[in-house]
Amino acid sequence: MESYPETHLLIRGVEINYLFICKTKLWYFAKGITMEQENEYVDLGKFLHERSYFGEEKEVQIGPIKIDFVKKGDIIEVHEVKKGKSMEKAHEMQALYYIYYLKRHGINAKAVLNYPKLRETKEITLDGREQEVEEAINEVEQIKALSKPPEPVKTKKCKKCAYYELCWV
Secondary structure (H helix, E strand, O other): OOOOOHHHHOOOHHHHHHHHHOHHHHHHHHOOOOOHHHOHHHHHHHHHHHHOOOOOOEEEEEOOEEEEEEEOOOOEEEEEEOOOOOOHHHHHHHHHHHHHHHHHOOOOEEEEEEEOOOOEEEEEOOOOOHHHHHHHHHHHHHHHHOOOOOOOOOOOOHHHOOOHHHHHO
């Protein structure tokens, strides 16, 4: 693995997630422009997260990353709770970033994406995907360094996005 400076790992998991959803949303979020507190879809996700997986310690903060919950055993399992699979690539990359971050700090882990509404889980391991994560980290850093947001790209996801009005009204 290439030796990155520690500052390279100050990215939050949600920023990796947003990279694969919308680069404009990532830029706004990284600049402290947060619209999520007003969005009904975000509220629904929080409700689902709070009502699922009782008995687990939730929102575990490790450095800049906040993991939905962790299970300890022979190998650490980091769990992310998601509403649905429509943004599965973003979910997967966020989980990969978490286990990449932990590996860089000497912790061997795997990730599990939990879709309680669908009653499904998906296990994620880093095996051979370090370069993919490093490329995502580099792209997040490039977007965060921009002086203005990238041009938005209209997709069907836009209508449910907390940043819709910033981009399209």
